Amino acid sequence: MKRFPAFDPPEYVNWEAEPALVEAFGRAWAGDEARRAVVDGLRAEQLLALYAGMVRTRLHDVMLKRWVRQGVISKAWLGTGEEATTIGPVHALDRARDVVAPMIRNAGACCEMGMSLTAMLCGYLGTEDAPSRGRDGHVGDFAHRVLQPVSTIGNMPPVAAGIALASAIRNEGRVVLTWIGDGSVNAGPTHEAFNFAAVTRLPVIFIVQNNQVALGTRVDAHRLPADFRDLHRAYGCAGGSFDGNNVLDAYAATTLAAARCRRGEGPVLLDAETFRMGGHATHDEQEARVVLAPELFAHWGKRDPIGLFEEWLKGRGIAEETLTDIERRASDEVDRAAEEALESRERRSPKPDTALEGVYAE
Ligand SMILES: Cc1ncc(C[n+]2csc(CCOP(=O)(O)OP(=O)(O)O)c2C)c(N)n1
Numbered sequence: 001m002k003r004f005p006a007f008d009p010p011e012y013v014n015w016e017a018e019p020a021l022v023e024a025f026g027r028a029w030a031g032d033e034a035r036r037a038v039v040d041g042l043r044a045e046q047l048l049a050l051y052a053g054m055v056r057t058r059l060h061d062v063m064l065k066r067w068v069r070q071g072v073i074s075k076a077w078l079g080t081g082e083e084a085t086t087i088g089p090v091h092a093l094d095r096a097r098d099v100v101a102p103m104i105r106n107a108g109a110c111c112e113m114g115m116s117l118t119a120m121l122c123g124y125l126g127t128e129d130a131p132s133r134g135r136d137g138h139v140g141d142f143a144h145r146v147l148q149p150v151s152t153i154g155n156m157p158p159v160a161a162g163i164a165l166a167s168a169i170r171n172e173g174r175v176v177l178t179w180i181g182d183g184s185v186n187a188g189p190t191h192e193a194f195n196f197a198a199v200t201r202l203p204v205i206f207i208v209q210n211n212q213v214a215l216g217t218r219v220d221a222h223r224l225p226a227d228f229r230d231l232h233r234a235y236g237c238a239g240g241s242f243d244g245n246n247v248l249d250a251y252a253a254t255t256l257a258a259a260r261c262r263r264g265e266g267p268v269l270l271d272a273e274t275f276r277m278g279g280h281a282t283h284d285e286q287e288a289r290v291v292l293a294p295e296l297f298a299h300w301g302k303r304d305p306i307g308l309f310e311e312w313l314k315g316r317g318i319a320e321e322t323l324t325d326i327e328r329r330a331s332d333e334v335d336r337a338a339e340e341a342l343e344s345r346e347r348r349s350p351k352p353d354t355a356l357e358g359v360y361a362e
């Protein structure tokens, strides 16, 4: 895809595929028959939809970064480099009935569940026509079964487990998917949610999104062992790892997890290693470059989840023009959404005397 020297992490600006990494991308699921069958079963239109979702998410983030530079907003939380961990799993759901509870890092889940980019950007601007009607900068929409992230990290898993419990009691067949940062796993409520979901066999998928860092603390400074591969064993539930920069491995792992949930076999705790290619938010990008070793950025920079997937698609005979066309449409969509959101900010600021409407606790 087109690169943006002013906004992309430097490692992405002149990105070129390393053949060995593209080859490894296509082998991620090789040792797992079930995952292989899922990937082999993907039709071209599904592959391209995954690609479109990743590109749309990256361009959404680029727009937010542009807005920060232009002074439209003061800062933004981005998922650059982590798109595969969001997009693959959402596409693996039954999006007509399942529920997602994204973190701020999973903004791409919103549009993939059917929210418009305009609504997402309006959410950032706090306009009256945003899903939260300007009451919260976190973006989600119940109408599309997307919960808004909560600021107190580690508190979403109990909510996800609660929705899964309701789904089970009502026999709705819904699966709930949520993501938890490597740092947030250490919060008490997350442990309660894992335990409760496991013992009551709830249809919920927890994905530990290990982007190697929590604010400015490296995973090996806040966690022993510094990976989450065996975490599911502590709760006696199913689990497994997928490559967090590989959208197909993410899709396959989550497809199997969702099927398991729907069979009533209880929760699945997946973990994905990926990397935060910037700061915690746009305000501390320089700090991230000090706190995290340059080798880490170099290592993960070569594994751009969009670049690798693009190469894999081309290797499968998808024409470059097809990908360029998808990218152009996503780019137009983001530009149009940004224009509409800015217009909303001009004309539709929330009225102060409505501030308490829809607020249930003070
Ligand atoms: C209960 C609570 N403690 C601390 C914070 C401050 N805080 C916000 S984000 C964050 C780090 C989150 O790291 P991680 O879970 O790894 O997610 P990431 O930002 O890397 O996606 C912290 C400590 C908070 N929001 N809530």
Ligand SMILES: [Mg+2]
Binding pocket: 181, 182, 183, 209, 210, 211, 212, 213, 214, 215
């Ligand atoms: Mg983290």
